[in-house]
Amino acid sequence: MAEYKLSINGENLTVEVEPATPLLWVIRDTLGMPGTKFGCGMAQCGACTVHLDGTAIRSCTFPVSAAVGKKITTIEGISEDNSHPVQRAWIELQVPQCGYCQSGQIMSAVALLSKNQKPSDEDIDLAMQGNLCRCGTYPRVRKAIHLAAKMMTHEIN
């Protein structure tokens, strides 16, 4: 066991866990933020996606010890009131079905749009293909990213 100081969603938190513990379980079980999901445990499905200094990573295979000194953002840090354009677009187009993968989808989409204000379909394919959706919400994910991009660049409100 070791003590780690983590910055999550702008808060500084201290946890005492085994160094190899994947960040996912620290976020979910130690810190009690269950929005980030467990789907595969080997970075294949993207349900556990969070941001590390703004970049999307798979927290299920990312050891907590490597997250020290970085800014971690989880779905809870995107906005609790659903005001983020990606969340608004997701609601507008009613993207989620079961919803289990959607935290990860949204985290990947937010990371994409922070680096690319007007992604093409190919950009979306590249950024989002790590996020599985067994319900099959892909057509809506694609449309919602385009819609969020327009909201963010104020083409529409």
Place this chain on the structure above:
Amino acid sequence: MKSTKGVSRRTFLKRSSATGIFLALGFPAAALEAVAEKMPPLQNMALEALKGIEINPFIIIDQSGKITIISHKPDMGQGTWQSIPTVVAEELDVDPATITIKSSVGEKKFGDQLAAGSSSIRGSWNTLRNSGAAAREMLMTAAARQWGVPVAECSTANARVLHTSTGKSLGYGELIEAASTLPVPAEPKLKAATAFKWVGKSVPKPDVPLKVNGSAVYGMDMKVPGMLYASVERCPTITGKLVSFDDSKARAVKGVKHVIKSERPFFSRTFEGVAVIADSYYGALEGRKRLMIEWNTSAEKEVDSAAFIASLHELAGQEGAVHDQAPEFKQVLEQAAKKHMASYETPFLAHSPLEPENALVHVRDGECEIWAPVQGPDGAVRAVSEYLGIPYDKVIIHVPFLGGGFGRKAFTDYILEAAYLSRELKAPIKVVWTREDDTLQGPFRSASVSRMEGALDKEGNVLALHHKIVAPSIQGQLWNGLKENTPDAWAMEGISKHDSPYQIPNYKTSFVLAETSIPIAWWRSVYASASMFGHESFIDELAQMNGKDPLELRIEMSQGDSRYRKVLEALKEKSGWAAKPEAGKGKGCAIARSFGSIVAHALFMGRNKEGKLRVEKVVSVIDCGTFVNPDTIRAQTEGNIVMGLTAAIKDPIIFKEGKVQQTNFHNYRMLRINEMPEVEVHIMQNNEHPGGVGEPGLPPVAPALANAVFSATGKRIRKLPINLDEV
């Protein structure tokens, strides 16, 4: 709200408001506040108790006018959280956006609560409407009595009863006490479909706001005080038996509290495992990795899916059990001018809901509390009650949102496993399956073979068609419910004469039973997910023999039935079917009626940069009769296309020496966004009884694909999955 005797009242609320729905877990009252401090603020708001008068099982109204409607069918993404309460609210004449929604907790008064077979709306339609309409009538009667006016002069709006000529009005909350003492009308007056305000409209789903900020609660997220986590090492050959295990290294892992043999009853069989129980899930996983186990796998050495599928082809030569046969069938087939026969093969598949199976169970003195994602709350309560020998009403289940189900979570083995561990260890135990557990253990969609036979006259008219399914019987294996030399009725879904779109004069369906020890189960659209591949591919083959356009032939053969014909004609128009594909490209179509609805797809294939065939577009037409939420129907059909394509072009489940060769999403691959074709869904408008929506879009996907591959390449593929890089 169910309250068990002798224990603190427990709450399980799902409260909706303008900003969404809040969900709290069931906790003993004292422990509640301690946990509440750690819970996200939205959930704190749900801790207020639910009060009110139950006018019937589905509707609770309190005196302030707050209306709660119970959804008795778990939501796994198919939209019941919105659709069930909306039907009740429509007849109660209240805006669904203003009501509170709550899950049933397995109470008997709701009857069947299993969300399966695309039955939630079509099977509950009359019950839900009657319950809303009866409550409305009782509220109007209570108001009319208070005012001394005829009920016929009263109306309702905005959760109030109105008397127009005097301008009087009373809120439902003010009337509930008097209304609840009135007799329940046996045949309440239902709204005319033309008067529906919310049914039939694309109303936003109340769960969506929760699913975009991480606040929706799933089984995976359940926590109670004193809870321990379990991860179970399972025999890789599924039905192997535990010989011995050494847990010394596992117990040395920090946080590991117990290591015990576990059991997971699944119908007549009990699967064995070794459970590592720890104070964190990570600890349980780490402990599990360090177990040293000896399994006896000798019974499973022969289990091999390729050999099994080969045996299905052999069995296809047998007559089997006839389900339905026209009197002249044999004679017509023998004397036909042209005949054709072909066999089609489909593999084993896993369900792979993105939320792996999990269950939190607390067995206490003579009672049991469960928190688990399950498609049938009542079935889970019954199974646990029987397993533990505890009365039904001493078992309660809290069902959160399901992270996918697809048939897998209609079964309760993973809940019984947690119940076993909780009983043995006298603590609340949460068992969480890994993805590997889910992929390796099943139960699975069975492999099957369809043998098709057809006869044509000289002009090319289809005179006779025979569909023979060779497959294991789900009801036989699980419920021991298949009589000898009888077809499995479920295997006839989609292919029976009743479901067939075609007016074929001599029709025959039959079933050859294949035995397997591989655990099998319902998988989205069940047998139709496999059988329609053969059925609708074969129709294309007959069209080719005739030199006819495959869609035109289908329209021609379905002239007798207007709903099928309308769907096919709509498909022709909406998809621009008449246009000839460019060289190297292709188009295919298929239609199926299953679970009470008709779906037809037109699938268009193009080439990627490397010249490989890819699905470019799918145009879909669905006739599901009267519907609640057209946007949900589009979403479900989009989802069926994705799941159907995954089943048709991605990895199958393969058994070798009793062991599944696939383990996780790197070798049991799913369709991803970069492979997603454009999808268009068109819904037919009519006033027929509601049909299913969660499954009917899936069966016609694979044949439409195979038919499009034929159109593009001239190659007829009769085996799934199809490797698009190689055709």
